Amino acid sequence: xxxxxxxxxxxxxxxxxxxxxxxxxxxxxxxxxxxxxxxxxxxxxxxxxxxxxxxxxxxxxxxxxxxxxxxxxxxxxxxxxxxxxxxxxxxxxxxxxxxxxxxxxxxxxxxxxxxxxxxxxxxxxxxxxxxxxxxxxxxxxxxxxxxxxxxxxxxxxxxxxxxxxxxxxxxxxxxxxxxxxxxxxxxxxxxxxxxxxxxxxxxxxxxxxxxxxxxxxxxxxxxxxxxxxxxxxxxxxxxxxxxxxxxxxxxxxxxxxxxxxxxxxxxxxxxxxxxxxxxxxxxxxxx
Amino acid sequence: xxxxxxxxxxxxxxxxxxxxxxxxxxxxxxxxxxxxxxxxxxxxxxxxxxxxxxxxxxxxxxxxxxxxxxxxxxxxxxxxxxxxxxxxxxxxxxxxxxxxxxxxxxxxxxxxxxxxxxxxxxxxxxxxxxxxxxxxxxxxxxxxxxxxxxxxxxxxxxxxxxxxxxxxxxxxxxxxxxxxxxxxxxxxxxxxxxxxxxxxxxxxxxxxxxxxxxxxxxxxxxxxxxxxxxxxxxxxxxxxxxxxxxxxxxxxxxxxxxxxxxxxxxxxxxxxxxxxxxxxxxxxxxxxxxxxxxxxxxxxxxxxxxxxxxxxxxxxxxxxxxxxxxxxxxxxxxxxxxxxxxxxxxxxxxxxxxxxxxxxxxxxxxxxxxxxxxxxxxx
Numbered sequence: 207x208x209x210x211x212x213x214x215x216x217x218x219x220x221x222x223x224x225x226x227x228x229x230x231x232x233x234x235x236x237x238x239x240x241x242x243x244x245x246x247x248x249x250x251x252x253x254x255x256x257x258x259x260x261x262x263x264x265x266x267x268x269x270x271x272x273x274x275x276x277x278x279x280x281x282x283x284x285x286x287x288x289x290x291x292x293x294x295x296x297x298x299x300x301x302x303x304x305x306x307x308x309x310x311x312x313x314x315x316x317x318x319x320x321x322x323x324x325x326x327x328x329x330x331x332x333x334x335x336x337x338x339x340x341x342x343x344x345x346x347x348x349x350x351x352x353x354x355x356x357x358x359x360x361x362x363x364x365x366x367x368x369x370x371x372x373x374x375x376x377x378x379x380x381x382x383x384x385x386x387x388x389x390x391x392x393x394x395x396x397x398x399x400x401x402x403x404x405x406x407x408x409x410x411x412x413x414x415x416x417x418x419x420x421x422x423x424x425x426x427x428x429x430x431x432x433x434x435x436x437x438x439x440x441x442x443x444x445x446x447x448x449x450x451x452x453x454x455x456x457x458x459x460x461x462x463x464x465x466x467x468x469x470x471x472x473x474x475x476x477x478x479x480x481x482x483x484x485x486x487x488x489x490x491x492x493x
Numbered sequence: 494x495x496x497x498x499x500x501x502x503x504x505x506x507x508x509x510x511x512x513x514x515x516x517x518x519x520x521x522x523x524x525x526x527x528x529x530x531x532x533x534x535x536x537x538x539x540x541x542x543x544x545x546x547x548x549x550x551x552x553x554x555x556x557x558x559x560x561x562x563x564x565x566x567x568x569x570x571x572x573x574x575x576x577x578x579x580x581x582x583x584x585x586x587x588x589x590x591x592x593x594x595x596x597x598x599x600x601x602x603x604x605x606x607x608x609x610x611x612x613x614x615x616x617x618x619x620x621x622x623x624x625x626x627x628x629x630x631x632x633x634x635x636x637x638x639x640x641x642x643x644x645x646x647x648x649x650x651x652x653x654x655x656x657x658x659x660x661x662x663x664x665x666x667x668x669x670x671x672x673x674x675x676x677x678x679x680x681x682x683x684x685x686x687x688x689x690x691x692x693x694x695x696x697x698x699x700x701x702x703x704x705x706x707x708x709x710x711x712x713x714x715x716x717x718x719x720x721x722x723x724x725x726x727x728x729x730x731x732x733x734x735x736x737x738x739x740x741x742x743x744x745x746x747x748x749x750x751x752x753x754x755x756x757x758x759x760x761x762x763x764x765x766x767x768x769x770x771x772x773x774x775x776x777x778x779x780x781x782x783x784x785x786x787x788x789x790x791x792x793x794x795x796x797x798x799x800x801x802x803x804x805x806x807x808x809x810x811x812x813x814x815x816x817x818x819x820x821x822x823x824x825x826x827x828x829x830x831x832x833x834x835x836x837x838x839x840x841x842x843x844x845x846x847x848x849x850x851x852x853x854x855x856x857x858x859x860x861x862x863x864x865x866x867x868x869x870x871x872x
Binding site for chain 1: 531
């Protein structure tokens with residue numbers, strides 16, 4: 207399914223499911239149970255089960271042998287971080303960067319929810335990381351997924367991207383973390399890269415999805431344009447033909463710089479175009 | 494290249510409109526929300542506002558359309574292809590001694606240059622004059638017309654003349670021409686002098702014709718009413734006594750005699766051209782030159798003219814006019830003469846239509862091209 211069709215669905219949950227299904231074509235939807243704290247169901251004891259797992263309280267109540275089952279619980283925490291600066295409103299060929307990012311995050315959340323990972327959602331606005339949906343002890347994982355989808359539906363992008371004074375919430379947990387950042391990542395400077403370098407570690411994987419438009423990467427515009435900055439509203443009138451070479455060169459230099467700087471252990475940079483199908487990008491990430 | 498309606502050419506100033514719109518549009522770039530502002534440098538900005546034509550062909554086509562439309566409306570006459578034919582100068586001359594004398598040098602020059610000098614039989618006949626002019630090729634003729642400035646010309650209908658036309662007139666001041674005179678008693682010559690009075694004195698060097706207009710004025714009175722006959726005879730006698738005119742009055746028509754004047758109260762069956770007829774008591778307004786009608790019966794009781802004693806003067810006036818002793822002819826003014834001749838400058842319609850069609854076709858082609866270009870550029 208194309209990105210435009212997914213946007214037209216206007217339903218992030220369905221879009222995420224469709225993308226994931228496309229990705230996991232042929233994988234069966236069998237239920238996996240395992241050992242964990244969260245109760246799932248009772249089932250009759252069958253020979254071969256570990257006698258330790260027989261629930262004796264239940265036996266006393268009913269006189270039947272029951273085995274207590276829990277849902278599988280991974281100890282992976284997936285933190286989704288969505289850039290909400292104004293530049294995310296950039297639109298190309300009917301696909302806005304924010305919409306693309308939302309579908310991408312919804313699909314990731316769907317996948318993570320399937321395998322029982324803990325999920326939380328953060329927004330990055332005006333240089334501050336704001337928790338939107340945080341993984342808590344009390345609520346079930348399924349309801350948290352619903353909450354994330356609902357939050358994603360409503361968030362709007364505005365404001366500036368700032369490089370200084372960005373702090374990530376510190377988590378001194380034993381759980382391993384996966385931090386997924388979806389952004390255009392057009393204005394990151396050395397400070398931001400240092401931040402990423404400092405928080406990346408064996409227990410904290412960082413995946414950066416950089417979403418770019420074709421014109422941003424190749425700059426094939428021709429004619430006289432009035433460029434309006436999506437973040438500050440500043441306007442610049444330019445004859446694109448005369449600056450095309452400079453813009454292309456600057457962009458290429460910046461992208462290579464990002465690639466070399468982020469060639470770090472536990473950091474992955476995945477560059478996607480707004481014209482790419484979401485499933486294809488996800489596949490690149492997962493394989 | 495000439496135009497039928499050159500006023501429309503002012504509309505071609507509208508060509509400034511698309512040019513102005515073009516530059517106005519160029520002032521503002523197409524708005525584009527943009528995220529990657531980091532690599533857009535502003536130092537090229539000034540250059541972009543210069544005189545730069547991006548849709549040059551479209552602009553050209555639009556300007557051409559706006560130029561073509563006024564030209565089409567102005568109806569140009571194309572005469573590039575046929576070379577301007579040599580202009581033949583033609584002299585139309587009224588065969589009149591005054592004219593040939595007055596324009597002696599011009600005509601001699603014309604003959605020396607082998608330019609045709611055509612004699613105009615009678616310029617006062619509009620048909621003959623128009624035919625003589627129309628027979629010449631209108632577009633290549635430089636017509637010189639030499640005529641006497643005759644007041645009778647004013648009665649002519651408008652004469653169509655070629656574009657190149659010059660009128661040469663000479664005023665016939667009859668001073669040098671011998672004047673007619675009437676015979677008087679005792680060999681007196683009665684004529685109108687320069688002051689306009691009838692006199693029998695041969696003074697003031699007035700040039701008179703060698704012969705009087707008639708030997709004796711023979712007048713026939715033929716009235717049914719005795720009263721009227723008496724009145725008229727008295728009037729004629731008064732003329733004879735005052736001016737000394739040699740008048741012989743007959744009461745009865747003599748056969749084989751041509752009278753100079755016939756005074757009667759019956760419409761003459763056949764009129765003689767040399768005879769002046771004064772017919773009274775007949776209600777008929779228009780006379781025929783030599784026949785004068787009056788509806789009054791010429792008796793003191795019925796005619797105020799007779800009662801106030803003006804009958805001799807009235808009769809004498811007709812007599813003088815009949816023999817051409819007085820002429821109430823003033824030469825025509827230059828303006829009146831010019832208005833007589835109308836320049837025929839109607840363009841040839843056939844040649845016109847071809848060019849119009851070509852221009853219209855061109856306009857349609859331009860229109861299609863403009864639409865095609867505009868739609869593909871904006872698509």
